[in-house]
Amino acid sequence: xxxKKWYSSEDSAANILGFVMIAxxxxxxxxxxxxxxxxxxxxxxxxxxxxxxxGTSLHSLARTFAVLAVLFTAGAWLKGDNTLRFFxxxxxxxxxSVIVRLISAEYEASRYLEWAFFAxxxxxxxxxxxxxxxxxxxxxxxxxxxxxGLVVMGFSVLFSNIVNFGLYGLAIAWFVTPIVIIFMWxxxxxxxxxxxxxxxxxxxxxxxxxxxxxxxxxxxxSDAKKSDLSLAVSISIIFTVIMMVLExxxxxxxxxxxxxxxxxxxGTVDSTGAVTVAGTALGKLGQTTAVLxxxxxxxxxGFIAFAVAVFFTSRRGNGKxxxxxxxxxxxxxxxxxxxxxxxxxFVVQPVLGRPFVNSVNKLLDQYKxxxxxxxxxxxxxSTNFRELREQVSGGKPLILYVVGQLFNIVLTFxxxxxxxxxxxxxxxxxAQ
Amino acid sequence: xxxxxxxxxxxxxxxTAGLVxxxxxxxxxxxxxxxxxxxxxxDFGAGAYYYAxxxxxxxxxxxxxxxxRIPSWVIFGxxxxxxxxxxxxWVWIDGKDK
Numbered sequence: 387x388x389x390k391k392w393y394s395s396e397d398s399a400a401n402i403l404g405f406v407m408i409a410x411x412x413x414x415x416x417x418x419x420x421x422x423x424x425x426x427x428x429x430x431x432x433x434x435x436x437x438x439x440x441g442t443s444l445h446s447l448a449r450t451f452a453v454l455a456v457l458f459t460a461g462a463w464l465k466g467d468n469t470l471r472f473f474x475x476x477x478x479x480x481x482x483s484v485i486v487r488l489i490s491a492e493y494e495a496s497r498y499l500e501w502a503f504f505a506x507x508x509x510x511x512x513x514x515x516x517x518x519x520x521x522x523x524x525x526x527x528x529x530x531x532x533x534x535g536l537v538v539m540g541f542s543v544l545f546s547n548i549v550n551f552g553l554y555g556l557a558i559a560w561f562v563t564p565i566v567i568i569f570m571w572x573x574x575x576x577x578x579x580x581x582x583x584x585x586x587x588x589x590x591x592x593x594x595x596x597x598x599x600x601x602x603x604x605x606x607x608s609d610a611k612k613s614d615l616s617l618a619v620s621i622s623i624i625f626t627v628i629m630m631v632l633e634x635x636x637x638x639x640x641x642x643x644x645x646x647x648x649x650x651x652x653g654t655v656d657s658t659g660a661v662t663v664a665g666t667a668l669g670k671l672g673q674t675t676a677v678l679x680x681x682x683x684x685x686x687x688g689f690i691a692f693a694v695a696v697f698f699t700s701r702r703g704n705g706k707x708x709x710x711x712x713x714x715x716x717x718x719x720x721x722x723x724x725x726x727x728x729x730x731x732f733v734v735q736p737v738l739g740r741p742f743v744n745s746v747n748k749l750l751d752q753y754k755x756x757x758x759x760x761x762x763x764x765x766x767x768s769t770n771f772r773e774l775r776e777q778v779s780g781g782k783p784l785i786l787y788v789v790g791q792l793f794n795i796v797l798t799f800x801x802x803x804x805x806x807x808x809x810x811x812x813x814x815x816x817a818q
Numbered sequence: 819x820x821x822x823x824x825x826x827x828x829x830x831x832x833x834t835a836g837l838v839x840x841x842x843x844x845x846x847x848x849x850x851x852x853x854x855x856x857x858x859x860x861d862f863g864a865g866a867y868y869y870a871x872x873x874x875x876x877x878x879x880x881x882x883x884x885x886x887r888i889p890s891w892v893i894f895g896x897x898x899x900x901x902x903x904x905x906x907x908w909v910w911i912d913g914k915d916k
Contacts, residue, residue, distance in 0.1 A: 497862060539870075
């Protein structure tokens, strides 16, 4: 048997592609060249829709297609796939992804729902009506796009954010998060007896860390099924809309004030956009406090995904796995994700400064989003409604989310009260 | 007898989950249709799931919004110690009663 080359695994290909994108982003940010990926601007009505396809936009869209097609086809070649067949399918998948991004840029829709929702919806509609054409199937590779997107995303996970809110932030964001995860793990696996550990950890991290991005990272780290990820993300999206609106109302009604209210929002609302908007509803201090806490939660993704990967790797097989076995089995894209984060935090940021890192991330973020849109459209294309119905398991996933989120709110409130009520510790001074 | 109790509990869970699902979808749809909870001047909302998706995110959180006298290494140390302790707890709980 011919031994496999080190670069021919999906994880290695994802690491190589991810770092090629990061390197390109660094070079472009240094030289000031135009490398930005296409992004539809928010539109309302047909007149604004038609502007989306002006000459400049089409040029940018064509460049985005060229970059992604070349990179992902090269990765397919590394993995030993038939590149011509992959490319044919990729063209169709990219066209579907363009439709997804166009719909999700609609002004009202974009303020409430993530593109993940539309990607799943369109993918599911195609696969459950006309069906997925055979020539598309070689490009429907969810994990490949997710892992590549995650390595790119690693560059935006900056460790320096841990100190953003001192010990206050650490107590609110980091004391609570693992306790909620462990609680939901116990509740899901032992009380509800859900027979799907990767799903339990995926929804637990979506609830306690930061919604979709945490779900994507832990689903990949725990080798969850595509339907696990789509269900966890769907539940998180619906409840984020509700919490973004109701939490500020309840906080004002309880008279918690902007400092405690903002911290509670930052620690419990899933998406960063929703946290910012809900914090703003309380006032400027509420907004700053909410975003400070959330900025710490955003960096937890890397640590949680790493811990989940080690945990699931060490449970595989019989008996206790040795360190070398864990290393061999560990999904290597997690190392790429972590390495990208370390390089951004401890090399690029200290040398070239935070504004430079931000400019690189501004470039990379859209490529990461395209990779995730390709992934979620692929999930929709490869899932049928029966699978999703089975996934619902008599409503247990929803119960797990609701109970876990309530526990998260109660525990976060308790910690916020202890550290920010001014009764036990001095109040922090926050510049607005 | 025990099976009957389990059946009843499962049915109860199913009904509760069904009710929660319908209520939450209706509530989310009502919020979206009535444009509730959005902030004037902010062109994003729950749809921006990650901080890098928010344009000029740094304007919301300046690195010096809060300044602490506690050295960074102490905060990093506590962070890592708590993480390690929680990981051990997770492994212990998972191994219990197996």
